[in-house]
Amino acid sequence: MIVSADRLVEWENAMIETFASGGDALGFQRSVSMIYGLLYCSKDPLSMEDIMLRLSISKGSASQGLKQLTALGAVNKQLQIGERKTLYIAERSLRRLVQRLLDAQINPRLESGAERVRAMSAMIPEGAEYDYARSCNGSLEAWHTKASKLLPMINMILK
Amino acid sequence: MIVSADRLVEWENAMIETFASGGDALGFQRSVSMIYGLLYCSKDPLSMEDIMLRLSISKGSASQGLKQLTALGAVNKQLQIGERKTLYIAERSLRRLVQRLLDAQINPRLESGAERVRAMSAMIPEGAEYDYARSCNGSLEAWHTKASKLLPMINMILK
DNA sequence: CAGAATGTTCATTTATATCTGAACAATCAA
DNA sequence: TTGATTGTTCAGATATAAATGAACATTCTG
Structure with a gap:
């Protein structure tokens, strides 16, 4: 879950932008790179909804982007007990x-x-x-x- | 100069298509990769006109493409005496x-x-x-x- | 110099890629 | 089961990239 109005927001934005730009060079679409960047920065696993809200992207983009990233193995699902939503974490190695x-x-x-x-x-x-x-x-x-x-x-x- | 109706046309087409596909992976636009591919296959240096005709691309694409390739050093100009047109050859290393x-x-x-x-x-x-x-x-x-x-x-x- | 040949630029058109969101499917809790 | 939540799909809208070709600039040739 994103803590709003955090002092780190600027830093996180810059990180996400950096991943977007790097991913661009590798031929990924912007939204996909941004999702990865956000997860890379995130201390805790995030749900699809978290991602949609934080990045202001549509359900479709989030779903498709996570699908691609998961298929690639760049992002892993995390099924947490007592949590209906699927959570995602970035592969960082x-x-x-x-x-x-x-x-x-x-x-x-x-x-x-x-x-x-x-x-x-x-x-x-x-x-x-x-x-x-x-x-x-x-x-x-x-x-x-x-x-x-x-x-x-x-x-x-x-x- | 392209010799028309050569038996090698099929092979050359396949080569050009291969370069187009490979260049795509590297983020080059199709016409640029095709120009490089054509020059790579060509025994003799080619003029911009040769390239336009052989690849059925516009003057603009040919000019811009050659500009990019030349700037990158992937293609070299060859100024030949007694020939008004600039000729181009591919860097093959x-x-x-x-x-x-x-x-x-x-x-x-x-x-x-x-x-x-x-x-x-x-x-x-x-x-x-x-x-x-x-x-x-x-x-x-x-x-x-x-x-x-x-x-x-x-x-x-x-x- | 004049005119022809060659080459460049760039506004417009065309093609491609990406994003959106509503409809649909799947899953869960009560 | 039923209604609510979560997730997926895909046709259409939007944004981006690439190609075109006519107008312009440059360079030759006689």
Whole structure:
């Protein structure tokens, strides 16, 4: 529950704005980042209603945003006895967050990318006159290989 | 210059579509990614007109897109004697591309992020009752520190 | 210089993404 | 069961981003 007229409101607003801006860079929609930011700042778990009121967003946005964040593992539900509302808390470990982002968004892309490169390589006709295209395709494949090697290292480095 | 009715058209289309999709993930607009993709596939340098015709995009999009790509260093101008049109070629080194992306888009964000965290820390009043906010702010600062250490390593790994 | 070719800008249009809230579904307490 | 509370969905409204193309600026060529 939000304690109104707290001296921290300014700070919390600034935090939320910071998450909104950062999330923007990662391609999240504003309301989703703000929900995460609010939960990140919150000492106690918050209900969907708390979130709607604090951020002045609609039921729909709150519900959808929490759904996304929960699916991603960036936010966890907390079922509290004697409380009908579902409460939410933020996952705060950067390492776990990054891991989940990689798994959910980057790795699937990399996998489908590998398929694409293979499929494209098959489109190039035989013959020396197509050597250029072959080298081009190969260099894209090299990009893919590098990216695939890079990702696990990010995870290690964040330890 | 594009040789029409080439057997490679299918392959080139697939490459362009792949770049469009990848660029999308990085937050580039479709036309910009497509221009880069086309140049990446092209054996010879292309003019703005070549690009407009091949991709069926407007003059404005082509001009703006090339401007962005050139500013980023993802595409280089090539002034050829006896040719009035400016020609363009793609920067193909993944390492250099990533370096330029980091410099242009990520590092500035990280720097402004550092400022924000500092400013927010100053918003938290003294006193033990605000310890939670302080720890929260500190944990965001730790995120920032980790990110700052991570980026130079990406560059090393891509060598 | 004149006119043609090339390139840029930006107001408008078009397309896309996001948010809203009312209708609906699910759950709970009495 | 019944009514109240909580949560979800999705068609439509709103806001944002991207593409267009005509007007303008610039640069060549003869």
